[in-house]
Amino acid sequence: MVAGVLAGSSLTDLLAAVPAAARPGTQALAFESLRRLGAAQAVQALVAPKAPPREVSALLLTAIALLWPRQRELYADHTLVDQAVHAARQRTPAAAGFINAVLRRFLRERQALVAAAESTPQGAFNHPPWWIERLQQDWPAQWQALLAEANRHPPMTLRVNARRTTAAAYAERVAGQVIGEHALVLDTPLPVHELPGFAEGEVSVQDAAAQRAAPLLIEGGLPPGARVLDACAAPGGKTAHLLELAELDVLALDADAQRLARVQENLDRLHLKATLRAADARRPGTWWDGRPFDAILLDAPCSASGVVRRHPDIRWLRRPQDIATLARLQAQMLDALWPLLAPGGRLLYATCSVFKAEGQAQIDAFLQRLGAGEAWLDPASPGHLLPLPDNVREGRVPSADGFFYALLHKEPHR
Numbered sequence: 369m370v371a372g373v374l375a376g377s378s379l380t381d382l383l384a385a386v387p388a389a390a391r392p393g394t395q396a397l398a399f400e401s402l403r404r405l406g407a408a409q410a411v412q413a414l415v416a417p418k419a420p421p422r423e424v425s426a427l428l429l430t431a432i433a434l435l436w437p438r439q440r441e442l443y444a445d446h447t448l449v450d451q452a453v454h455a456a457r458q459r460t461p462a463a464a465g466f467i468n469a470v471l472r473r474f475l476r477e478r479q480a481l482v483a484a485a486e487s488t489p490q491g492a493f494n495h496p497p498w499w500i501e502r503l504q505q506d507w508p509a510q511w512q513a514l515l516a517e518a519n520r521h522p523p524m525t526l527r528v529n530a531r532r533t534t535a536a537a538y539a540e541r542v543a544g545q546v547i548g549e550h551a552l553v554l555d556t557p558l559p560v561h562e563l564p565g566f567a568e569g570e571v572s573v574q575d576a577a578a579q580r581a582a583p584l585l586i587e588g589g590l591p592p593g594a595r596v597l598d599a600c601a602a603p604g605g606k607t608a609h610l611l612e613l614a615e616l617d618v619l620a621l622d623a624d625a626q627r628l629a630r631v632q633e634n635l636d637r638l639h640l641k642a643t644l645r646a647a648d649a650r651r652p653g654t655w656w657d658g659r660p661f662d663a664i665l666l667d668a669p670c671s672a673s674g675v676v677r678r679h680p681d682i683r684w685l686r687r688p689q690d691i692a693t694l695a696r697l698q699a700q701m702l703d704a705l706w707p708l709l710a711p712g713g714r715l716l717y718a719t720c721s722v723f724k725a726e727g728q729a730q731i732d733a734f735l736q737r738l739g740a741g742e743a744w745l746d747p748a749s750p751g752h753l754l755p756l757p758d759n760v761r762e763g764r765v766p767s768a769d770g771f772f773y774a775l776l777h778k779e780p781h782r
Contacts, residue, residue, distance in 0.1 A: 369382050369383065369386075369394060369395075369397075369398035369401075370398060370401050370402065370405070370426040370427075370429060370430050371422050371423050371425075371426035373398075373402065373681045373684055373685065374422060374425070374426060374684070375422065376685065378681065378685065379395075379398060379402070379679065379680075379681035380679070380681075383395055383398070392559075397430065397434070398681075399680055400433060400434060400442070401429065401430040401433040401434065402433075402680035402681055402684065403433075403494060403519045403680045404432075404433035404434075404436050404494055405429060405433060405494060405680075405684060406490040406491055406492075406493065406494035406495060406496075407432075407433070407436060407482070407485045407486065407490075407491045407492075407494055408428075408429040408430075408432040408433040408436070408485075409429060409490070409491075410484070410485035410486075410488050410490060410491035411432050411474060411481050411482075411484075411485045411491075412425065412428060412429060412432065412470075414481060414484060414485070415470050415473055415474060415481070416428070416466075416470055420463065420466065421460070421463075423459065423460055424456070424460050424463040424466070424467070427452060427455060427456060427459070427460070427463075427467060428452075428467055428470060428471070430452075431448060431449070431452040431467070431471055432471070432474060434448055435448055435449075435471070435474060435475065435478070436482070437478065437482060445475055448471075449468065449471045449472065449475070452467055452468075452471060453467055453468045453471075456468075493512075493515040493516075494515075494519055494683075495515055495518070495683050496683060496684070496686075498688040499673075499683055499686070500515065502688075502691070502723060503515065503722070506722070506723060506724045507722070507754070510754060510756065513756055514722060514754065514755070514756065514770075517677065517755050517756055517757070518676045518677050518680075518683070518755070519677070519680075520677055521677070522575075522677045522678050522769070523553045523554070523557075524553065524554045524557035524558070524573065525547075525551060525552070525553050525554075525573070525574065525575050525576050525579075525768075526538070526544070526551065526552050526553075526554065526563070526571050526572065526573060526574070527550055527551055527571065527572045527573075527574040527579050527605075527609060528550045528551075528552070528570065528571050529550075529569055529570050529571065529572070529612050529638060530549075530550050530612045530613055531612055532565075532569070532570045533570060534549055534550060535547070535548060535549060535550050535551055535552040536549075538552065538564075538565075538570070538571060539552050541564045541565075542554060542558070542563070542564065543555040543556065547576055548576070548579070550579070550612075551576055551579050553576070560573060567637070569637050569638040569639050572605065572608065572634070572638070574605045574609070575675075575678075575768055575769045576768040576769075577674070577720075577753050577755075577768035577769040577770070577771040578605060578606065578720070578769065578771065579609065580750060580753070580771065580773060581606045581609065581665060581667065581716060581718055581773070582606060582609035582610045582612075582613050583613065584716055584748065584749075584750075584773060584775055585610065585663050585665055585714065585716045585775070586610065586613055586614050586616075586663075589663075589714060590614060590616070590662060590663055590714075591662075592614065592615040592616075593615060593616070593617055594614075594616055594617065594662040594663060595616075595617045595619075595659065595660070595661050595662050595663075596610060596616045596617065596618045596619070596661060596662065596663045596664070596665070597618075597619050597621065597661045597663070597664045597665065597705070597708065598610065598618060598619070598620045598621065598642075598665045598667070599621050599649040599664060599665065599666045599667070599668075599701065599705055600621070600622060600623075600649060600666065600667050600668060600669060600701075601620035601621055601622045601628070601631050601644075601667075602622040602624060602627035602628055602630055602631055603627060603630040603631060603634065604620065604630060604631030604632075604633075604634040604635060605634070606665060606667055607620045607631055607634075607635070607642055608634050608635060608638050608640055610665070611635075611638075611640040611641070611642060612638070612640070617643075618642040618643065619642070619643045619644075619645060619661075620642045620643065620644045620645070621644075621645050621646075621647055621649055621655065622644075622646060623646065623647065623648050623649070624646070625646035628644055628645075628646050631644055632644055649666075649701050649704060649705060650697075650700045650701055650704045651704070652704060652705070652707075652708055656708060660708060660709060660710035660711075660713065661708055661709055661710060661713060662710055662713050662714075663709075663713055663714050663715070663716070664705055664708065664709055664713070664714075664715040664716070665715075665716050665718070666701055666702065666705060666715060666716065666717050666718065667718045667719070667720075668697070668698045668701055668702075668717065668718065668719050668726075669694060669697055669698070670694055670698065670719035670720060670721040670726045671686055671690060671691055671694055671721050671723055671726060672720050672721065673686075673720075673721045673722050673723050673726075673770065674719075674720045674721050674722045674753075674755060674769050674770020674771055674772075675720045675769045675770065677755065677769075678769065691723055691725050691726065692725070694726060695725045695726055695729075695730060698717075698719070698726060698730055699730065699733065699734065702715075702717065702730075702734045703734075703737070706738070706743075706778070709778050710778070711778055711779070711780045711781060712777070712778060712779075712780040713777075713778050714746075714775060714776065714777050714778070715775075715776045715778070716773065716774070716775050716776075717730070717731060717734075717772075717773070717774045717775075717776065718771060718772065718773050718774075719771070719772045720769060720770065720771050721770065721771075721772060722752065722754060722755070722770040722772075724752070726772065727751070727752050727772030727774075728751060728752060728772070728774075731745070731774040731776075735776075741779060742778070742779060743776045743777060743778055743779065744776070744777050744779070745774060745775070745776060745777075746775035746776070746777060748775060749773055749774045749775045750771075750772075750773045751772065751773065751774070752770075752771075752772050753768065753769075753770060753771045753772070753773070754770055755768060755769050755770040
């Protein structure tokens with residue numbers, strides 16, 4: 369898994385190819401390794417200046433990350449070294465001696481090597497230097513807390529189906545903390561198949577920040593039967609949430625037909641219906657029937673910098689130039705979809721990013737392009753939701769992912 373991420377592959381895609389029985393353990397080890405990868409790379413550079421082959425490097429980095437000092441030891445040192453050498457003998461026999469020597473040196477000199485690694489930004493914060501610099505620029509008072517939070521294990525948050533029950537009622541069946549009428553955080557994460565009523569459509573897994581989208585779009589303005597576009601729908605969590613909360617005519621659009629199939633699977637499990645279409649939201653001429661939408665949800669493609677604690681591979685897969693590329697894509701989508709909105713309609717722009725280029729800066733630029741009298745920003749718009757435990761201001765949920773939301777209204781005369 370680590371070798372695949374270093375080669376540029378998504379951990380989600382890599383894990384999908386792992387046999388089901390081995391997947392939970394593989395994921396746990398990969399997550400732990402990727403959350404310490406920056407520090408492990410710094411140590412590897414010190415003890416093995418000549419970079420070993422990728423597969424050998426990945427095994428070494430994984431072992432160093434798992435041997436890193438922490439409050440609760442994951443494995444006995446000798447056991448981990450023994451198993452790393454055993455794995456090397458199976459996969460890369462010629463490197464077994466090298467792996468053994470490097471790991472034993474790390475254990476002998478661990479205190480000094482850890483101190484040296486953590487004297488560098490990448491080693492201290494386990495993120496690429498460019499990522500750290502961008503957070504310093506965007507959030508000068510919070511950047512260190514954001515980086516620390518990104519390396520913590522996220523909570524497992526559930527959304528109960530509003531058509532079936534409430535969070536308070538569901539909490540009587542599981543151990544968890546109610547954080548909203550339809551949201552709760554589990555005290556101990558569970559496999560989805562062990563969640564009561566999951567297969568029957570009573571509950572879904574969705575972070576508290578992501579659960580803000582549907583209520584923001586619906587509340588105080590959408591009548592039953594309103595025509596709604598979910599422009600980047602996959603995997604379907606927000607599509608389903610919209611339909612759980614109101615009777616709507618929803619078109620779920622996504623450019624990836626394979627991912628759109630997951631939307632249908634989610635809707636089937638929850639006993640909900642929407643129209644699904646595989647198409648590029650930037651090209652309405654290929655899919656739009658000419659009828660305006662009362663509301664549009666644009667959960668735009670983004671860096672996913674706000675959900676990196678759930679997907680620790682993201683920080684190692686992204687490149688500095690990706691942010692500008694994604695910002696251009698987001699702007700194209702906004703420009704293409706706004707004309708499809710009926711006068712007096714509403715558009716909710718969302719990204720799971722903490723980078724301002726994909727949030728407030730994007731919306732500021734869009735409103736400038738529209739000009740005066742075209743649109744107004746709803747004061748209920750949360751703006752940037754930072755994934756910090758002390759972020760408990762009005763309408764913000766602690767321990768939630770990082771998101772940006774802007775609710776725009778089209779002037780009725782337009």
